[in-house]
Amino acid sequence: MLKKDLKVLIKKSWLIIKERRKVNFLLTLFFFIFSGISELIFLSILTPFIANIINNQSFWDIENIRIRLELLGIKNQNELSLLLFLFLIGSIGLNLFFKLISLRLSLEFSKKLGNDLSSEIYYKSLKQPYEKQIKRNSSDLISGILAKVNTYMSSINLFFLMIRSISLTFIVVSPLIFYNSKIILILLVSSSILYGAFITKYKRKLKINSFEISKNINLQIKVLQEGFGSIRDIIIDSNQLIYSKIFKKTNYKLRTLNASNEFISETPKIYIEGLIFTFIAAFVYGITRFKELDISDLTKFIGIILLIQRILLPCFQQIFISWSRIKGEIDSIFDIFELIDQKIGHEFDLSKIPKLDFKKEIRFKDLSFKYNSKTKNYILKNINFKILPGQRIGIIGETGAGKSTLIDLILGLLTPNEGEILIDGKNIHLEYLNNVPYLNVWRKAISHVPQSIFLSDDTIENNIKFSPDNQSINKKRLVEVAKQSQLFTFIKSLPNGFNTIVGERGINLSGGQRQRIGIARALYKGSKIIIFDEATNALDTYTEEALLESIKNLSSDITIIFVTHRLASLSFCDRIFKIKNGNLEFLL
Ligand SMILES: Nc1ncnc2c1ncn2[C@@H]1O[C@H](COP(=O)(O)OP(=O)(O)O)[C@@H](O)[C@H]1O
Ligand SMILES: [Mg+2]
Numbered sequence: 001m002l003k004k005d006l007k008v009l010i011k012k013s014w015l016i017i018k019e020r021r022k023v024n025f026l027l028t029l030f031f032f033i034f035s036g037i038s039e040l041i042f043l044s045i046l047t048p049f050i051a052n053i054i055n056n057q058s059f060w061d062i063e064n065i066r067i068r069l070e071l072l073g074i075k076n077q078n079e080l081s082l083l084l085f086l087f088l089i090g091s092i093g094l095n096l097f098f099k100l101i102s103l104r105l106s107l108e109f110s111k112k113l114g115n116d117l118s119s120e121i122y123y124k125s126l127k128q129p130y131e132k133q134i135k136r137n138s139s140d141l142i143s144g145i146l147a148k149v150n151t152y153m154s155s156i157n158l159f160f161l162m163i164r165s166i167s168l169t170f171i172v173v174s175p176l177i178f179y180n181s182k183i184i185l186i187l188l189v190s191s192s193i194l195y196g197a198f199i200t201k202y203k204r205k206l207k208i209n210s211f212e213i214s215k216n217i218n219l220q221i222k223v224l225q226e227g228f229g230s231i232r233d234i235i236i237d238s239n240q241l242i243y244s245k246i247f248k249k250t251n252y253k254l255r256t257l258n259a260s261n262e263f264i265s266e267t268p269k270i271y272i273e274g275l276i277f278t279f280i281a282a283f284v285y286g287i288t289r290f291k292e293l294d295i296s297d298l299t300k301f302i303g304i305i306l307l308i309q310r311i312l313l314p315c316f317q318q319i320f321i322s323w324s325r326i327k328g329e330i331d332s333i334f335d336i337f338e339l340i341d342q343k344i345g346h347e348f349d350l351s352k353i354p355k356l357d358f359k360k361e362i363r364f365k366d367l368s369f370k371y372n373s374k375t376k377n378y379i380l381k382n383i384n385f386k387i388l389p390g391q392r393i394g395i396i397g398e399t400g401a402g403k404s405t406l407i408d409l410i411l412g413l414l415t416p417n418e419g420e421i422l423i424d425g426k427n428i429h430l431e432y433l434n435n436v437p438y439l440n441v442w443r444k445a446i447s448h449v450p451q452s453i454f455l456s457d458d459t460i461e462n463n464i465k466f467s468p469d470n471q472s473i474n475k476k477r478l479v480e481v482a483k484q485s486q487l488f489t490f491i492k493s494l495p496n497g498f499n500t501i502v503g504e505r506g507i508n509l510s511g512g513q514r515q516r517i518g519i520a521r522a523l524y525k526g527s528k529i530i531i532f533d534e535a536t537n538a539l540d541t542y543t544e545e546a547l548l549e550s551i552k553n554l555s556s557d558i559t560i561i562f563v564t565h566r567l568a569s570l571s572f573c574d575r576i577f578k579i580k581n582g583n584l585e586f587l588l
Contacts, residue, residue: 004210004330006323012337013156021113028105032160035098036168042091043306049084051299059295106160110153118149120340127344130413134371139222144339147217148332155326155333162322165315172311183283183304191272191316198268198320206264206328209257214331216254223247261328265321269313276313280305350469354434356445358528358559360424362387362410367419369409379405381582383419387575389528390556394570395563396587397579403563406579407533410561411448412439446529447522451537453514457503460491464498464520481523485516486550512543516550529559536569548572 017025052058059065060077074080125141176184227234227243234240287293287301326333363386370378379402387393397403408414409421412428420427423442431438455463464481465473478498482488490513494500502509502517509517515535522530532551536544551560552572562573567587570576576588 004334006326006330009326009330009333010159016117016337016340017113018116021109021116024105024109024112028102028109029160029163031098031102031105032164033167035095035102036164037171038091038095038098040168040171040311042088042095043310044303045084045087045091047303047306048299049088050302051295052081052084055293055295055298062294062296102160106157110156113156114149114153117152117336117340118145121145121149121336121342124342124344125339128342130408131415137218137222139225140218140335141339142225143217143221144335147221148214148336151329151332152336155329158322158325161318165318165322168311169315169319172307172315181304183279187276187279187308187312190275194272194275195268195316195320198264199323202264202324203327206261206324207330209261209328210331213254213257213261213329214335216250216257217332220247220250220254223250261325264328265324268320269317272316273313276308280308348436348440350444350467351471353436353440353444355526356423356433356441356528358389358423358445360389361422362529362559363422363425364409365420365422367409367416367421369405369414369416371405373417378417378582380409380579383584385577385584385586387559387561389559391559391575392552392573393559393561394573394576394588395561395579396565396567396570396576399565401579402582403565403579404533407448407531407561407563410531411446412442444525445527446531447525447527449515449518449522449530449532449535451534453518453521455503455509455514455517458501459499460494460502460517461498463502463517464524466521467525477524481520484523484550484554485520486546487513487516487520510543511539512547515539515547519550519554523554523558528557529561530554531561531563533563534565535562536564544569 014022048059058077058080060069060080069080074083121141122145125145173184173188177188223243223246227247234243283304284301287297291297293301364383367380367383368378369380370376383406395403395406405414409416412421415429420429422428423438426433426438428438428442433441456466461473461478464478479488482491482498491497491500494507500507518535519530536547539547548569548571551562554560562570564570567576573588575586578585578587
């Protein structure tokens with residue numbers, strides 16, 4: 001467990017930022033610091049400029065300044081004013097330039113890094129084993145990928161601002177301390193004491209807020225997901241109010257926490273501003289009461305006020321804001337680190353995975369399975385059966401009997417607690433083929449057609465191919481599988497044929513057509529084993545029968561495992577098993 005403090009946070013961030021992004025990071029930081037310095041330059045020219053205007057005296061009237069100016073080639077008062085003006089305009093331009101560039105760079109940086117991190121977390125989360133997936137809550141992942149990465153990006157921006165403020169304070173304060181400027185020293189000591197007091201006061205509160213925020217972001221997404229995920233039941237039972245009340249509660253909590261953080265980060269400013277302006281007022285009073293002002297006094301005086309008001313105060317405040325905001329969200333940021341650190345197994349190039357030669361049988365040997373290894377609650381107990389190549393296998397059972405569990409075991413998503421699954425005598429979880437785990441080989445050879453197929457917002461062609469490899473589509477094969485899955489006549493009737501977009505932007509496919517795309521996808525993949533898990537549940541009887549007919553007519557070297565809770569759908573099968581009380585009964 002990492003200690004959640006700023007030091008670890010910076011170290012860890014440096015580790016997860018990729019090399020080329022580090023360059024962006026440093027460049028942005030550099031421009032941030034320079035935008036601060038250019039602001040200083042601007043102020044240091046603005047001060048004499050203003051003093052020159054509001055005082056009827058000019059620098060020109062001061063003997064030793066004039067001598068120096070003349071040495072520089074400035075001939076009279078007007079030239080001096082013009083020069084000051086030009087410098088002022090120049091410094092405004094410079095300041096503008098640095099500010100714009102640093103804004104652009106920081107946005108660019110957080111755009112790229114945010115995108116890197118969100119996508120990396122998404123990818124790594126998808127790569128986690130199924131057994132881990134079913135145990136965790138997807139709302140934690142979604143909040144990480146969306147909200148928490150954004151929090152992290154804002155924190156990095158706050159960090160830029162903090163470093164800018166620290167460097168500016170340092171640049172301004174060190175020469176002033178050197179010159180023993182009492183006013184700055186007093187100011188520095190008193191603000192440090194005040195900010196120190198705030199830090200001690202709020203540290204604990206921020207820590208608690210941070211923990212609660214991270215928890216409530218997850219909770220909020222969980223409520224949303226559950227609500228929209230069970231919308232059918234909600235409508236039927238008129239439960240909208242229950243869900244929206246739960247949502248309102250977590251949302252309110254989250255907003256309260258954010259408001260609390262914001263209050264903490266803004267309050268010191270109000271106190272310190274009060275303190276400093278009292279201070280300035282006293283200073284002004286003292287100086288005008290006891291001293292005649294000449295232009296160099298006035299310059300110093302305006303300079304100090306501007307310096308405090310435009311540089312030091314905002315810097316102090318920014319350092320505090322950055323510290324408190326980062327501190328107040330640190331748990332969310334560490335959640336991101338945890339998600340980024342998810343380990344993923346070795347990657348195999350899909351095209352390099354050898355083809356499975358499934359010749360003899362898939363055998364389930366003394367297989368037992370339970371979801372929670374601590375309980376005695378076996379979903380499947382001591383199961384033995386085999387499937388031969390080309391067989392049509394029907395699996396039936398009531399809802400909750402364990403059909404999907406059995407399928408997940410066949411797919412290698414779940415690992416049996418006892419017993420083994422053997423393909424031609426090879427244990428899918430233990431053996432290797434040409435140095436590739438057998439499980440990868442096995443998965444390449446099987447396809448799964450679920451109740452609801454995922455169709456991407458893309459062409460029919462790409463939805464059938466549906467593979468990340470860059471290989472171009474084999475048109476001949478495409479037509480062939482479309483014919484086998486009985487989609488061809490339909491596709492041909494579309495004006496754009498295989499290039500028709502499906503999904504949100506394109507045509508909507510009927511349930512039967514969607515399932516056929518699933519079958520076409522499996523055939524295009526070259527699967528020798530196709531598993532249908534309640535694939536025809538959502539279809540009307542007529543469509544189901546038509547689909548069953550096509551499944552039945554698939555090539556005889558394809559093994560089919562068909563899961564349903566309706567016996568009538570299994571008339572095309574060679575063998576039928578029924579799952580009941582964790583056991584298999586052979587019906588056929
Ligand atoms: N991820 C899980 N964790 C714990 N129990 C589960 C999980 N998934 C399913 N179950 C339980 O396993 C049993 C079988 O579920 P399942 O295989 O989905 O049944 P079927 O597909 O036959 O309807 C059910 O009692 C269900 O509650
Ligand atoms: Mg099921």
